[in-house]
Amino acid sequence: MVRPSETLSSQFLSLFLEWYVEIGRVALVNYGKDYGKLVVIVDVIDQNRALVDAPDMVRSQMNFKRLSLTDIKIDIKRVPKKKTLIDAMEAADVKGKWEKSSWGRKLIVQKRRASLNDFDRFKLMLAKIKRAGVVRQELAKLKKETAA
Amino acid sequence: MAPKQRTRNPELIPGVRKVSRSQMYHKRGLWAIKAKNGGKFPHHEKAPAATAVAEKPPKFYPADDVKKPLSNKRKPKPTKLRASITPGTVLIILAGRFKGKRVVFLKQLTSGLLLVTGPYKINGVPLRRVNQAYVIGTSTKVDVSGVNVEKFDDKYFAKQVEKKKKKGESEFFESEKQEKSALPVEKKDDQKAVDATLLTAIESVPDLKAYLGARFSLKAGMKPHELVF
Numbered sequence: 437m438v439r440p441s442e443t444l445s446s447q448f449l450s451l452f453l454e455w456y457v458e459i460g461r462v463a464l465v466n467y468g469k470d471y472g473k474l475v476v477i478v479d480v481i482d483q484n485r486a487l488v489d490a491p492d493m494v495r496s497q498m499n500f501k502r503l504s505l506t507d508i509k510i511d512i513k514r515v516p517k518k519k520t521l522i523d524a525m526e527a528a529d530v531k532g533k534w535e536k537s538s539w540g541r542k543l544i545v546q547k548r549r550a551s552l553n554d555f556d557r558f559k560l561m562l563a564k565i566k567r568a569g570v571v572r573q574e575l576a577k578l579k580k581e582t583a584a
Numbered sequence: 585m586a587p588k589q590r591t592r593n594p595e596l597i598p599g600v601r602k603v604s605r606s607q608m609y610h611k612r613g614l615w616a617i618k619a620k621n622g623g624k625f626p627h628h629e630k631a632p633a634a635t636a637v638a639e640k641p642p643k644f645y646p647a648d649d650v651k652k653p654l655s656n657k658r659k660p661k662p663t664k665l666r667a668s669i670t671p672g673t674v675l676i677i678l679a680g681r682f683k684g685k686r687v688v689f690l691k692q693l694t695s696g697l698l699l700v701t702g703p704y705k706i707n708g709v710p711l712r713r714v715n716q717a718y719v720i721g722t723s724t725k726v727d728v729s730g731v732n733v734e735k736f737d738d739k740y741f742a743k744q745v746e747k748k749k750k751k752g753e754s755e756f757f758e759s760e761k762q763e764k765s766a767l768p769v770e771k772k773d774d775q776k777a778v779d780a781t782l783l784t785a786i787e788s789v790p791d792l793k794a795y796l797g798a799r800f801s802l803k804a805g806m807k808p809h810e811l812v813f
Contacts, residue, residue: 554676554686554813555724558795 455505460512463503663696668721672728676720676800684799695738703779722813730781
């Protein structure tokens with residue numbers, strides 16, 4: 437049993453939000469060459485390591501410390517063939533679930549922000565100012581209404 | 585790399601080649617050349633040796649042997665232009681009077697410096713030379729196909745030589761030359777000509793004009809080595 441990463445859970449949440457290392461558990465790699473990839477735990481080697489597989493990588497072992505567990509689980513038997521794994525991932529729609537989850541969405545936003553061009557950052561700044569202006573106008577209107 | 589040439593006579597180990605002398609004679613077709621030329625190798629007469637110019641003995645022999653410096657045939661090339669910098673790229677100037685300004689790159693001059701313009705109306709940067717080392721190349725490009733920059737080269741930017749010579753003491757006590765030579769009208773016209781086409785290209789892209797008018801600066805949390813430009 438491994439507790440989810442600190443970013444997601446406070447001590448309070450960890451009481452009932454525990455995800456287990458099990459066969460079929462989807463995890464995010466948080467260190468090393470495959471950083472940022474979603475992988476599936478396909479077997480447990482010993483107390484510290486798991487056999488891990490993903491559609492676009494060679495099946496390999498990883499230390500649990502390199503994995504951040506997610507709440508997605510797929511239905512596979514121990515060490516499935518690559519094709520079975522891919523089919524199971526499609527059936528469970530791992531990619532879709534991940535991109536809809538708040539964790540997944542945050543990562544996508546982070547990536548987008550990091551890839552912004554200097555011109556994009558400028559346009560972003562203009563957009564933020566514009567939005568703040570609109571918000572402030574509405575706020576001023578509401579204030580006037582409550583004051584009146 | 586050029587495709588490897590077929591060698592007729594490869595070296596098996598150093599000093600030992602595969603094919604013998606007589607076999608090479610046959611392989612090279614020397615027999616055919618001889619046959620074509622009637623049993624002999626083709627032969628040119630030697631060109632008449634140019635008659636040696638009579639050298640006069642020198643009038644002066646130096647007392648000490650003077651060392652002759654080694655000859656240097658090196659020709660300087662213009663600095664290699666970074667791949668990210670192409671005509672029309674928006675550059676961020678990092679040093680000097682215009683530091684932080686975003687500016688449009690026009691072409692690289694023979695000295696290696698980059699010819700750059702604001703455009704002047706947008707951010708006050710005129711046609712100017714800038715060193716590649718003091719510049720960040722962004723990935724934003726402006727369409728410069730309509731701009732003619734043929735006439736600009738390093739000589740265009742050379743300092744005007746002052747003809748006046750110091751006449752006497754009175755010059756020292758007088759206030760320093762107050763008339764800073766105003767920009768000649770033709771330079772202003774050149775600027776306007778280049779900027780006219782540029783401005784239409786810039787205005788066709790939303791927000792680009794404001795972008796070029798704003799200065800770049802690092803804000804809190806920006807890490808230059810992680811920024812994508």
